[in-house]
Amino acid sequence: MATSHSAAPPRRARRMALGAVLLAVALTLAGLAGRWAGDAATAKLREAGAQRLDGYAVSLDNLLSKYEFLPGTLELNKDVIALLQRPDDGTLRNEVNTYLEQLNRRSGATTIYIVNLQGVTQAASNWRAADSFVGDNVAFRPYVRDALRGVPGMFYGVGTTRGEPGYFFAKGIFYEGRMLGVATVKVNIEQLEKGWEPGADQVLLTDAHGVVLLSSVPEWKYRTLAPLTPEVLRELNASRQYFLHALSPLGLRELRRLDDRASIVTLPQDERAPVLSQKRSLAPRLWSFIYLSDLSSARASARNTFAFALLLQALLLMLVLYARQRRRAHSQLEVMVAERTASLQQMTQSLSEEIRVRCKAEEKLRQAQRELVQAGKMAVLGQMAAGITHELNQPLTALRTMSDNARVLIERGRLEDASSNLSTISQLVARMGELTGQLRQFARKADASLTAVPVAAAISAALFLVERRMEQERVSFRMSIREQDVHALCDSNRLEQVLVNLFANALDAMEAMPNSALRELCVNIGSANGRAVITVQDSGPGLPAAVRAHLFEPFFTTKPQGKGLGLGLAISEQIIREFGGELRVEAATPGARFIIELPLAQQGTA
Template identity: 65%
Template sequence: MPAAAPTVNPQQTGRWPRRLGLSLMLLLVCAALAAVAYRYAEDAAIDRLRLSGAQRLDTYAAGLEHLLSKYDFLPGTFELNKDVIALLRQPGDEALRRDVNIYLERVNRLAGSTSIYIVNLKGVTQAASNWRAPDSYVGDYIAFRPYIREALRGMPGGFYGVGTTRGEPGYYFARGIYHEGRMLGVATVKVNIESLEASWAEAGGKALLTDAHGVVFLSSVPEWKYRTLAPLTPAARQELEQSRQYFSHALTPLGLREVRALDARARIVAGPPPATGPMLSQSRGLVTRNWQMVYLSDLAPARASARAAALLTVLSEALAVMLVLYARQRHRLGRQRQRAREDLQRAYDQLEHLVADRTASLEQITRELRDENAVRRQAEEQLRKAQSELVQAGKMAVLGQLSAGITHELNQPLTALRTMADNARVLIERGRHADASANLTTISQLVERMGQLTGQLRQFARKSDTRPSAVPVADAVTAALFLVERRIAQERVGFRMATHPRDLYALCDSNRLQQVLVNLFGNALDAMEMAGSHPRQLAVEAGGAGARVLISVTDSGPGIPEDVRAHLFEPFFTTKPQGKGLGLGLAISEQIVRESGGRLRAESLPEGGARFIIDLPRAE
């Protein structure tokens, strides 16, 4: 008898395809969730890297600008040196060239710069701080350099490049040197900024600085220096070769390849050695110098975090499946959920701690910038106070020189007051009241004159608020003359004053203008006295010239020699005997006139004598 065939349950047969389909669908959902978790964790890690990179870019940019700003003012100071001006006007004077070389050498050593040199209008170096070296810049033709060309066109030059003589890189500051409104040459200061690379390398990450053509000239990775972010165009390469900005460097492409763009300032790139994987590239433009700073962050930690997140997701999915399969183990399921919440809380606490650290760092940078601004404002205020005290000291020096005449002016009325008071008492006792009344009238007039003198001295000695106003020129000249009129009378000096028109007003401070005039009157009287001039004449003329007011003080003294005229307005320079002056009068006067928007100049007359001209803005 044959065996019976096995029976098949139709319900069980249809269940397996359904289970297989659900399993496949579950696997697909789990894979999709793992991919989403990976992408989310990677984006979150990249966002943290972007925040950190942006802060570093701001810090590096601020450090670079701070380093360069310390030297920005230096080229403009050389036009104040008389020897530099003289050398540019007399290039054949070798003794003068040696003095300027020594002066530049000393300033370069004190400032901590790489080199300083002076170039004439033809682009030839006239003096340099490295004049003792065999490869000195003196005599070099450098007019092809962009910073020299810009400075010769009247614009301050700023330029980073590699030196053509020594091959040393540095940043060049260039400013025109002007004298009496005319350009004579260019002053250039070279500063080494390579020290920033070491600080970038110590901080971790990879930082680099590029110029407008994309050439890397500073980098925390030495192998990337003097490479380009992209191949140079023929026009850019020709421009760099003509200016010799990077001298003999080949400027080959760096080989950074973009993998994914995040936004205008951030992207994922694959870099050349020593980079071993993809990096986050962030950039920040330095608009004032047309540079771009780039910071590269390694993405390996971010991807490791993303893989961990994906793995955690897979584990969570597996756990969820197990929880569904083992529904009866509810108590164990509750404990697993509690652990998951604790993990999430720790991750949240870590995130809060990271945000707090980044916030504290930003607040520290803000405080440092605020403190630096406060120190700078305090220094400016101290400078203004020092200038005001110097002007006030000049007034006190003038009053000291006038003290003998002032004492005599006061002693005469005081003696007359005593005599007339005694006479008035006797006349009243004798009943001669009319004569006593006449004496009292005279006493009142003498007291009024003494009041005018002390009032004028008090007005002259008070501190000025330096706010410009419309000052009557004739009144200012009369007030200044009041302080020296006794000396003019004693030394029998002829005085002449002319003002055209009479209602002429200058835009300045009245008290400071009087101080300048008293200084000029005193210098003129001293010059005529020391020279023994006969006859002695002092003339003041004031007139309008368009929008300007010209006030000239002329004497009949010996005039001003050519070698003295170049030093007239230098502090502590004087031709008077020892004890007759400190040499501050003309320096202070020139500063006062310049701060009022004017100019003080001196000239010798062909017939003898000197003339000082005050040029001020005219006021209605």
């Protein structure tokens, strides 16, 4: 008896030690499984965040590159050169002010102004405003100092006159090899914030010093990622880059660095909820996009996996204990063993069902994430396509201006200046080629030769591109074909481009009359005098005679600011004219009527 009692405590101690070891192993394995699940969810967030950062970077680059060439075109204006040579000529100053005002309105820039060699503004697009830039001394601004040294200036800063932030492009104005002044264009980049809706994720744009320029959280603007050094503060104060803003630290705290582009940080408003911070550097401006992703889903995935791993190990342990108990069981415990078996089977079934439901939910989550990533890709591609389309309009305008100037310079014998003009034209053409190359895999190149194009098929193809919008805006479509198999001698792609532009303009016109009972787009096909005739008519408010007289002029538009640059109809008229046809507008009741006339062709004509 004494031996039996003395052996019990060591056996109990061994069982307790074994239980402690098994518990530690189970917690360790569950922790590793939870860590793996959390890392996998974080990796998916990083992939989605990286794609968003690429989209934001492309949008910003498209916006800024659209205006980068604009300062260089101002030295081609003879009135600008004359004003810098004769600054006391008040009449000339008014003419330059009016020219800059019109150019600013057409280009969509914030402000355009001319500065002399002393840094004093001689003319500005906002010359009519009470706080006009005319007469201001901006020689302290870095972009002006760079341009006066012959280096193109690029600078982001808050205006000292109006307090409006913007990105500045500056370039020296030269005449006969001598600098006369500086042309400056100010662009508002805050319009990018409109697409950054506040939510669980945030996006920031910072400069080289870590100062927040744009943010989806308004109160974070002009805060800093880290305290600025005294040297940087003195530099910023000297340039007045962030005029009257305190530049206080934002309060982001780094918990763990993943790599050079990603880390786990806490936000100032909630330090208990860490977020994923991803960085995308922007050269050559030394700016950075920072995307902050909510990690609550990743943490939930880690917790769920940890709990599931513990449950699975508990089940395995119970199965092992059950097997041992069964081996030890005696005949009198068979009923109890049967009940225990039924209980374990029920538990196993419940766990299996839970596993099945969880796997199905995770598969749905992965599918939703794949669809969201694909939708994000398509949205970025749409923004790129829209941005590239609008970017082509600005170089085309510059090409026309500089080609006209080159012809004048050649007639005057100024071959060196004309050669410089032609070099700039070549650079613009090369840039346009790079831009259109980005969409090469999404659209086939138009054939330069003219072929017999079935007009009805071209209208159907163009209608397909606006059909969804017509359904949303409840616009009915009616096509009348007076003659079957009408073929026009043209290029099908460019004809469809013209038709899409006319359809979109018609929908825009009818959109301005949301309460109108009649919302109809009508197209008629016929022929007359050896020409194919296409008529496009809408039920919108119509066009006054004064508007119709200027409708095909470049940059003339009746749409609100930001809705268009007024180049669509001008380009369409040029395309039809290249086909040997005519595009004109007529008064109609109701709405407006556009008529396309093209040379008739026999089917199969090359």
